[in-house]
Amino acid sequence: MTRQLPSSSRRSSLAKKAMAFATAALALSSRASAAKRAGTYEIVNHNSLASAMMLGVIDEDNVFILDKAENNSARLADGRHVWGSFYKISDNSVTGTDVNTNTFCASGATLGNGSWLVAGGNQAVGYGGAAQAQNLNPYADYDGTRAIRLLEPNSSTWIDSPSTSITQVNMLQSPRWYPGIEVLEDGSVIFIGGANSGGYINRNTPTTDPLYQNGGANPTYEYFPSRQTGNLPVCQFMGQTNGLNMYPHTYLMPSGKIFMQANVSTTLWDHNNNVQTALPDMPGNVVRVYPASGATAMLPLTPQNKYTPTILFCGGSVMSDQMWGNYSGPGGDILGITASNDCSSITPEDNQGNQTPNVQYVQEETLPEGRSMGQFIHLPDGTMVIVNGANKGTAGYTNATYNTIQYNGKTVVTEGLSQDPTYVPVLYDPSKPKGQRISNAGFSASTIARLYHSSAVLLADGSVMVAGSNPHQDVSLDMPTGTTPQAFNTTYEIEKWYPPYWDEPRPYPQGVPNTVLYGGSPFNITVNGTFMGDSANAKAANTKFAIIRPGFSTHAMNMGQRAVYLDYTYTVNDDASVTYMVNPLPNTKAMNRLLVPGPAFFYVTVGGVPSYGKKIMVGTSFTGTGNVPFTAALGSALISLPAPVNSTKFTASISRAGSSSSSDFGLGKIIGIAVAGAAVLALIALGCCLWRRKGRNNNEKAAARQSTAPWTSRDMGSGPEYKRVDTPVGSVHGGPGRFGAARMDSSHTFESYRMHDQASASESKEALGGYYDQPRSGSRAGYASSPLAYDQHERGSSQGQYQQGWGEYHAGDAGAYYEDNTNRYGGGSGGGHSYDDYPPQQYQQQQQQQQQQQQQQYSQQQRQYYDSPRR
Template structure:
């Protein structure tokens, strides 16, 4: 029997099955293009975008800057993208498709600009107005079909204005609002001195527009107020339908239907969070226990004086020597008691971090990964004080001190105890400017990218990086994962509840009654990952009750999404069942009708009361802590394992 198990273990390793140790990193193959942008397309595929640059991977006769990474095989395949996706924004669509918006003009070797809108060496077109659409495909689809490829043709589909580093936020009807950005490349979008804060002589983009279009692009006063530090503004749709917008040190609630701005308090302590300060920012989990109150957490970034950011060309300071901030702030922009919103000082980071990125885990904690301890995002060939590239200590990088140890934030822990690095390994791969991270369906986290260089550079202190990693959060230390059946394909805004069945093998060490009482159902959208942000990331817990069966299984009675699409806009999400803090595999479902339209809502049906079991199986079959298979195991089991061993060894 022992020999069978050893054979199985050996062949599993030969076939690339990796141990899943909680708190650990595992390398996960090459992404072929550096993962500046990344999103989960479905349960099988992750889509990756890079800027136009000299990657060795080729597609249709030019360097590739698009790829699809297979979750099961951990192998990437190049995809053709026509326009320059450099620093685009992106968002989900209601039917599960994805869109990216804008980018930079066409570039050639070393970032050189061609005379027109096309570079013949890299084969890229101007992407500043581009709208690119992708319908994610599965292994059963024909990947050669145009249905599975990027649609990228600005002559057919484009924005009204050039947008580079624009913000994107999905709205309740599935429309996407696009805010601000640059009109073309630069470090920060301001001149020095800043005599034209609205337009910067044509370099700044102070307007907003919608996709699908709602008319002419409109001037937004907030872009003038925050001039110079408003790229990739932080945007969060609030329960009321207004939008929290934060950039530079300013904060507003914005009525995008009327273009009315309601000022909120400034960011405390002079800490900027938008690019290139690039703090870690996310909305905390939306949960029934506080009636889905929306609170946003801001951590890290930089308190550099404004003049240090310089201008479009380069910073006016040696940024890599400036320590990143460890400050954290919470903001509830719409307090449920009607009081005036205020920033709430939270626990500091365990170390300062710029370009840190939050991933909301299914258990409701926040994973912080990537970033550096000094400096800012961006790159340059010089600063005000270092006049040439050969004198730059980290080549073109404006940050230093990669932070390889993740941290976990528990939003429900008492103040003073919310951060922890206990049991977490440290990655040896620097993840600085142009890194990305997303949640995968098995509740692990894919981390990729890092490229603080104008073009592909493999011999710099922080090189262009193609190696992906998977981080396994602490809950992977459990030997048992919940097994769930009955997950629907779609969810509505209100209406009749649905049932999920959790098997008796989904928990260990507790009774079925205890497991059911400590089970939650959550919807997780990891969003569009770029520049230390996950645009559209949300985590929403659904209401549920339960009925425990005498065989140790139990049925969850689960409410639909609350009848307010502002809480979770229509489109794809992963549904997880979390038992005692251990998540199941996530199943992708579509919230809403799948169309860009006013989403129908209805009152939530009452849930039945929870029912516990009075006669549960003995501990040998329910709540059992697993044991080893010994030589006296059931002969049927031995025969089965022999059969499995033969099949796997044959594959070896």
């Protein structure tokens, strides 16, 4: 039996129908995708000017970025390289700023008066991180090992006045690279340990001087403002943790002691009397500090857990003592060692400062994959997200045979010590039962590897800013792809990660205070009936008042990060609005220590959806320098709040019951994928129709035409581990401008290190030096060896000097320059507007215009679909 084919006119009609359906389906998919950003990343700026080794949130609309002194192509007006910048959230713009001292691997915090402090760092360097005298080309940088830099409230200028005089007021008493830092209850700061010049870890092998490492380590501690004269006291814990003690994890406890964790050891340290109380070691010998760099945070402090401090650790590394090596690098090839997936917690004290009896670490759960260099970010809905990191290796970099490759006839040192970036974030929900707290379901992967020297912070709008990554001694933009080991570029893209609540309508509370004190009378906050609606009772009962300090972000840590939730009651009014009565912080010294005085952000989360955060002051109403230390006032005891008052009119349940589960928005993605799949099937059907039609008219097979385009490095890398990353160079807007050098294409592998960026037309590449000869020598003629150069750890027959550092990896090819897109992404936290005006009218209009345009496009596509058969 012969099957009759449709007529030509009918095939044409079918083709038109298939095309119309495919167009409409793709439009629906696109529309759904555009509307749903929750659980995804978005690149909001392609050039941070300085690679973001460090981040700090200044206010609702501004974030500072700090890098080390290195060969970033952006320049200041005086021609100096940029290693500091400011990111403006509302328009996604970036501007460079002057920093004088080398901020490489500094620590940071907010003082009790609201000022930002960034302290310590590295000595003055030239190209390739080679040590040199201060204030010389190419960077004209100054020694940062003893620097204390201040950024006052409402200022856009760092107070960073370098001096060779040891009597300078804003200077540490001793050099510190990778120091621990903790803000105290009086608003002052303590600095703990660190290295004098640095390396992979803070020790020599064999170790004959555990405390000072023959001059390499600094086991002392000091305060700012200074409390001490003469010789600084020694923290014995620095010697006991033998090298794995740079950037120790520190948390001020209710007793006033400092919980401290380094290597696999844990202690409660009375810093006032320099007395330690040993706590249990980390289970499984998992190292959590740098360079293992596990994620760590204090869990949210809530009325429900009676503000009892619990510290959570996730990820890190387990290696033998020999493999941890010494200053020069690991004891062997660590690139294939999988990071730990363990999550363990400890509760050192109760909420009154009494040590927990028989305290032990408790294994929580396991991560979906092992992760080094992940970092926890508190979200205002009470959850925590882990972003960034790698599944194999550790933080840091070195020059060794195992990360040296041959590529296009050249020897390339990939430098970085990690592989297999972890692109998908992980959510931790402490309110859920054990075994259900960790999930990454529904989350999309980033397209950018964030490894060593990456950073992340919570923004006032409730999104997470993610930036940085640089596993190199200096800027490197021409790393090849598709190699083993994989190399990664210096990274300048700024991303936002949107939490599960992002697509929901936001509450806009009225009456949020400017200051929250320890004790005193409750305050009232109102949320309007338009937002609360028929489910006002349920939403009122499911409200959280969060005070979050995002902390200073660097090296997979957010130093000083805290999240504290306030107790409240409420009355549901006849118009569906809700008036909340909110107690301030408890009037105890314990709370004064758990959440020390200083700036923070206040969020009101209703039904799992947070408001925009408002910057407030905790424990004091003053801002400005010269006011620390001080004794924070403790007000009257908190009152017992009355019972909530519900309404008989607004009893509906919450249609969107919270943000703690990614499954809420995972369904939307599944629907989008299904619609897109239907579109693809329609296009396949269309293709079949056209092919069969063409086959009847032409029996000749058409061979695919060979491309005449030459092969380039841009074609390299197709797997998820080799995601393409285009790294920008030059001024923000892609041409000669305020920050100097013109943009340049970085796709040509292994040009001279400066990569065409001459200071003058007559300056030769040869005079500037090539990148790959410098790291192997560790020095430049006429200058001392790089501060990161040490005798090679004994692991082979060849000996030499090796430079160390801390960087992360861009998974991808060298890439081309991206234009800045500050005009493309509007909105934000509405800088310059009062809190009660959020979101800004302009932002609302933009959103309405976008929705109208989408609706018009959708209507047109619907008409096309229904009209096409008649055409």
